[in-house]
Amino acid sequence: MKREDLVRVLKAMKVPEIPPRGKNLLIRCPLAPWFHNNKVDHNPSLSILVDPDGPSLFQCFACHRKGPLSYLVALYDRKSGGVLGAIVDEVQKMEDGDAAAKCDRIIESAYGVTTYGSLFDQKDEESDPTVVWSEKELARFSKELPDWIYNRGVSQAVCEKFGVLWDPKDKRILFPVRRRPDSALVGLSKRTIVPGVEPRYKDGWGFHKGKFLFGENFVDPKGAPLIVAEGFIDVLHLYTLGFTNAIACMGTQVTTDQIERIRSWSMPVIIAMDGDPAGRQATRLLMKELAGRQPVFVATLPDGRDPGDLSFDEMRTIVDNAVFVVETVVE
Numbered sequence: 137m138k139r140e141d142l143v144r145v146l147k148a149m150k151v152p153e154i155p156p157r158g159k160n161l162l163i164r165c166p167l168a169p170w171f172h173n174n175k176v177d178h179n180p181s182l183s184i185l186v187d188p189d190g191p192s193l194f195q196c197f198a199c200h201r202k203g204p205l206s207y208l209v210a211l212y213d214r215k216s217g218g219v220l221g222a223i224v225d226e227v228q229k230m231e232d233g234d235a236a237a238k239c240d241r242i243i244e245s246a247y248g249v250t251t252y253g254s255l256f257d258q259k260d261e262e263s264d265p266t267v268v269w270s271e272k273e274l275a276r277f278s279k280e281l282p283d284w285i286y287n288r289g290v291s292q293a294v295c296e297k298f299g300v301l302w303d304p305k306d307k308r309i310l311f312p313v314r315r316r317p318d319s320a321l322v323g324l325s326k327r328t329i330v331p332g333v334e335p336r337y338k339d340g341w342g343f344h345k346g347k348f349l350f351g352e353n354f355v356d357p358k359g360a361p362l363i364v365a366e367g368f369i370d371v372l373h374l375y376t377l378g379f380t381n382a383i384a385c386m387g388t389q390v391t392t393d394q395i396e397r398i399r400s401w402s403m404p405v406i407i408a409m410d411g412d413p414a415g416r417q418a419t420r421l422l423m424k425e426l427a428g429r430q431p432v433f434v435a436t437l438p439d440g441r442d443p444g445d446l447s448f449d450e451m452r453t454i455v456d457n458a459v460f461v462v463e464t465v466v467e
């Protein structure tokens with residue numbers, strides 16, 4: 137973002153004494169009234185890395201908030217009751233263009249990949265995704281689950297929370313998918329527990345998997361960073377471990393609708409897809425589409441592991457060491 141634009145935005149947030157030059161601006165944190173102990177920032181604590189060709193990054197050493205400028209602006213606007221108005225969108229637009237270009241560059245150099253079109257072109261089949269299923273559909277399945285699921289590090293309490301069911305006839309575990317904000321039942325997916333049986337997953341009639349995220353009905357946009365995982369069991373396992381802001385894209389075919397949903401919560405995101413080639417490809421897409429809009433971190437899972445088979449300590453370490461995408465972009 138250009139310096140003059142940045143100064144204008146900072147003035148709108150009532151930041152006093154903006155230094156007239158320098159690549160690294162040190163200013164008083166505009167978030168102080170809400171996030172600082174004394175509600176003021178006497179000694180400037182917030183540093184902004186000004187980059188006319190890329191997203192400007194901020195970091196406050198007092199309230200520890202950091203990320204692209206658009207995140208600072210969005211937070212300020214939300215907390216102040218919307219005083220910034222059109223500026224929020226304006227900053228988003230300016231930063232978007234910059235961030236997208238930078239993300240492309242880092243992804244290219246890191247992975248040697250240049251196009252994402254093929255992943256993104258897929259469309260959901262035509263039919264009404266707003267159809268809500270009757271809860272009666274669930275009545276014919278059993279609540280008595282086989283040990284198979286508990287042996288995967290999922291607790292009974294979490295299974296109950298998500299309403300996981302068992303189809304003894306088909307020998308499959310059922311995962312009901314519920315949308316926000318009304319928790320209406322929008323789909324069902326069942327996974328076989330018999331080794332070698334294909335397909336492993338079967339989706340219920342007319343379930344628009346790509347329109348929803350498993351666990352979205354429980355997401356708390358003001359809570360801990362959102363962990364974005366691949367599968368149903370990953371989410372159930374994360375909940376069992378105590379990571380209770382987690383969702384699954386239900387596979388590696390991440391769709392634009394799913395990305396829109398994650399964007400709409402404007403919250404920090406930790407991408408934790410499986411440690412295999414398909415998981416990495418989905419990670420790249422999520423990085424590219426989310427970075428610059430909200431703080432995005434990438435958790436690196438060991439080869440061949442997924443969040444569903446890690447211990448609490450392993451997962452904690454992975455979350456703590458997740459890489460902040462835009463910071464990496466700027467280096």
Ligand SMILES: [Zn+2]
Nearest residue numbers: 165196198199
């Ligand atoms: Zn601060």
